[in-house]
Amino acid sequence: MVSPAIGVEKLRKLRRGFGGALVCGAYGNGNGDGVFPPFLPKQVEKIKDPFARSLAQRIQRLPVQIGPSGSCIMSSCVKPEIRSNDNPVVLLHCFDSSCLEWRCTYPLLEEAGLEAWAVDVLGWGFSDLERLPPCDVASKRHHLYQLWKSHIKRPVILVGPSLGAAVAIDFAVNYPEAVEKLVLIGASVYAEGTGNLSKLYRPLAYAGVSLLKSFPLRLCSNLLTYKSISFATSFDWTNVGLLHCLLPWWEDATVNFMKSGGYNVIAQIKQVWKKFSVLILSKYCA
Secondary structure, eight states, X not given: OOOOOOXXXXXHHHHHHTTOOOOOOOOOOTTSSOOOOTTSOGGGGGOOOHHHHXXXXXXXXXXXXXXXXXXXXXXXXXOOSOOOSSOOEEEOOOTTOOGXXXXXXXXXXXXXXXXXXXXXXXXXXXXXXXXXXXOSHHHHHHHHHHHXXXXXXXXXXXXXXXXXXXXXXXXXXXXXXXXXXXXXXXXXXXXXXXXXXXXXXXXXXXXXXXXXXXXHHHHHHHHHHOTTSOHHXXXXXXXXXXXXXXXXXXXXXXXXXXXXXXXXXXGGHHHHHHHSEEEEEOOOOO
8 A cells, every 4th residue: 555645734734733843844855875775675676656766765774672682673664864852753554565655655744844753564564584583463562662662762653554553552552651642544453353364274374475465466456446546657556565575584474474363452442542642544545
């Protein structure tokens, strides 16, 4: 899926509506040298979308400790170029996606003067998972907390679209000190995990996951979802959405998550309403 290109004035109103003072800043254009990080799949060079190319050039890997022995995962994210007096915005992504979802919105957030982080949830995105850790819900939550504890260190406005809303709810309930407010977009929070998919024999699970990597399937999904854009744009967006799937550990990480049972946050929703200011947006589209 592709993140919405929200207007700057809407972003300013959103921020003020949440009680924060807007701090203006310059729009960050990335490193400006046209060089992609070496850990991205080489197919990134074929992407034409200027927003995707610009944000991809800004993706970094930061060390995140995940075990008592001091073992680290080099975790992918886009760090802010703007420092705000307000608490930062942390952007999660949908199921099986990456921080590139926010390619259209991220520059607008910076233009509006917001300090924004676009992070990859453990198991997806462009983190280095050569030594594959568990990618179940508890591991994803712990990884996000350790990233917050090591690099962000302030309560955040946590933004979660689709399954990212379930990630946000689960994280907020377990680490309330890390979250100031929640923004849930097109929230997918009433599913009871991965259901019967968690019971599949492993070879069948891998076969099912391989379908997610199918370019024709993803292209058809884009064409059906975004009917007002050209075929060429849909083709390019499909390449953007598929990019993280080209990393060698992607299938193992996705099967690990699916077999673990996935997110079931139904029981946590009432807790979120009691503890946090929550903004719900119904649509998540280009």
